[in-house]
Amino acid sequence: MAAARTWKRRTGWIAAGAVGAAALGVVLLNLWPQEKQLERRIGPVSPVQSAQFRREAGTMLGPAIVDGNAVADYQNGAEIFPAMLAAIRAAQHSVNLETYIYWSGDISRDFIAALTERARAGVKVRVLADWAGSTRMKQSAIDALRAGGVQFEYFHPLAWYTLDRVNNRTHRKLLIVDGRVAFTGGVGIADAWNGHADDPEHWRDMQFRVEGPAAQQMQAIFEDNWLTATGEVLLGPDYYPQVAAAGTLAVQAFASSPNGGSENMQLMYLLAINGARQSIDLEAAYFVPDELTLRALRGALERGVAIRLLVPGPHVDSHVVSGASQARWGAMLQAGARMYRWQPSLLHNKLMVVDGYLTMAGSANFDNRSFQLNDEANINVYDRAFAAHMTDVINADIAKATPLTHAQWQRRPWRQRVLDWLALQTASQL
Structure with missing residues (x-):
């Protein structure tokens, strides 16, 4: 009897060890970079x-810089959501929406109504939501989309065979209508x-909003x-029509993903920082640069580049x-x-x-998660007048901010200080 109990204890420990090893393996698969990262x-x-x-x-990042675009900026939900909903309601052929956050609420219902109305009218409507970011989306909202003719899919939904990818999230915020008009930025589909x-x-x-x-x-x-989520390839004029020039701006849309081209986002930021000669104005919701990017910023300051940095104040969604x-502020x-x-x-x-x-x-934040772990999408606009307009936006934001000095930080x-240091040790996963 004693020998049997001893055997049970041993097998229990062996089983527990196997489970622990498997769990550790899953964690390492999620945290270990899938490509060699920028180091120099x-x-x-x-x-x-x-x-x-x-x-x-225009060569290193993949997509070329293309002329003939019109770009408009929208500030805060009061401007953003009406513009996006108007574009959806005007769709004639296709609507493609990709988002990290889709939470249930009034804004969610507004989008469901617009998307399903177009789907019932014969427009091909697709919604791709990140599984981790949209966990607060109720099943009833998904059911309403699908019942209305919308193809809804999760990106990397949790399953035993996706455990090695659960830390790879689509943080992209994209809305493309008829292959002619597109939106990107930081907004989620949520009342917040x-x-x-x-x-x-x-x-x-x-x-x-980009047109062209x-x-x-x-x-x-x-x-x-x-394609990753469904295996479906979208082709034809509903998605890639012949597009005439809509404006005069040179624009480049590019993406990054740990499954391919994970260095694109950080590389573009490093190119821009090292290519700066006069000024860098940066608004960063999550400013946690790695050592390489931090050295680039400090190098720009040493060259005489004036840097203004707007960061969150007392209201944050993650204290870590x-x-x-x-x-990093010091x-x-x-x-x-x-x-x-x-x-x-x-x-x-x-x-x-x-x-x-x-x-x-x-969509990209100024941190390691956006640079190496998330799927992200950004645009570059090469135009002095547009940059002047966006500098006015930054100036208006700074007017509602308080300056921070090194003495105050110290x-x-x-x-x-201890909590900040501990948090920084986990920066590679933030």
Whole structure:
């Protein structure tokens, strides 16, 4: 009897060890980079306003820089959601929506109504939502979409055979209508983004509408993940029509994914930072740069580039990310950057303007998760007038922020310093 009990205990420990080893294996599969990451400093880089810079950026990232586009920016949900819904309601052939967050609520119902109305009218409507980011989406909302004729799919839904990919999320925010008009930015389909960002309950964000040839680049980015999720290839004039020039702007839409081209997003930021000669204005909801990117920013300051950095203030959605970010602030302030903390609400912007010429915006945050783990999509706009307009937007945001000095950063309580340091140790997964 004693021998039997001993055997049971041993087999129990063996089974527990096997389960633990399997769990550790799953964790390592999720955390281990799938491609070799950027490790070495980039340089020298031509000025962002030069033809050489555009030639390199337009070749290295995949999609070319294309002329003939019109780009409009929308500030906060009060402007963003009406513009997106109007584009959906005007669709004649196809609507493709990819989002990280789709939560149930009033905004969700507005989108369901618009999407299903178009689907019933014969428009091909597809929605791809990230499984992890859209866990607060009720099944009734999914059922309503599908009952209305919308093809709804999750990106990397949780299953035993997807455990090695659960940490790879689509953080892209894309809406493409008829292959002619496309939106990107930081907004999720949720009530938290509605309003004017003038109180803690409504987030500060922006979205960009692109009309012209670059919209088809964004259609191709959507198709990349739709193909991954469903195996369906989207072809024909409903998705890639002949598109005439809609404006005068040179635009490039590009994407990154750990399954291929994971370095694209960080590479573009590094090219822009190292190509800066005059100024960098950066609005970063999650500012947690790795050592390579931090060195690039400090190198720009040493070259005499003026850097203004807008980061969240008292309202945050992750105290761990906030702590890791604060741990990085000292290096920037000591090197001469001017920093500001947004006050009215939660800041969710992702925007960078370089030398009053290059505007970079989209879904990517300024952190390792966006640079290496998430699927992201951004646009580059090469135009001085558009950059001047976006600089005005940044100036208006700074007017609602409080400056931060290095002396103020140093006066953090010791407990906060410890928490910030601990948070920074997990920065590769934030």
